[in-house]
Amino acid sequence: MNKKINMNDNAFKTDFPFFKNNPDLVYLDTAASSLKPQIVIDAVRDYYEKYCINPHSQDYQLAVKGNDIFEDTRKTISKFIKAFLPLCTIFKFYHINAEKSLSTDFSPHF
Numbered sequence: 001m002n003k004k005i006n007m008n009d010n011a012f013k014t015d016f017p018f019f020k021n022n023p024d025l026v027y028l029d030t031a032a033s034s035l036k037p038q039i040v041i042d043a044v045r046d047y048y049e050k051y052c053i054n055p056h057s058q059d060y061q062l063a064v065k066g067n068d069i070f071e072d073t074r075k076t077i078s079k080f081i082k083a084f085l086p087l088c089t090i091f092k093f094y095h096i097n098a099e100k101s102l103s104t105d106f107s108p109h110f
Contacts, residue, residue, distance in 0.1 A: 017041065 013019035015037040018027065027035060036044075053063045055070040071086075078086040 015039070 010019075013023070016035050017038055018035045019025070047066075047069075051062060051066040051069070053066040055067050057063070074089050074091070075086045077083075078089040081089070083089050
């Protein structure tokens, strides 16, 4: 997935099912949601169909496999964003809660 994207052509739109259904639309709203490429949709569906576990909460074979996938994902993202260590990559959901949590967690250190 290391292909270069030329924003002057619309070839990148083929990765997004949204544009297959709305080919003439220009989509700029990422404040509340963002479009997902097919590879992400497929990965999420695969998770719900095969694993559907909470990472680091169980110790049975399926949960261990799910934890491995979770940690491999952390390593991949960390490498992509050039994080100092994989553990520096934190997954937080709902940005308002994430901002509050991070400011509370780290404020004594700054």
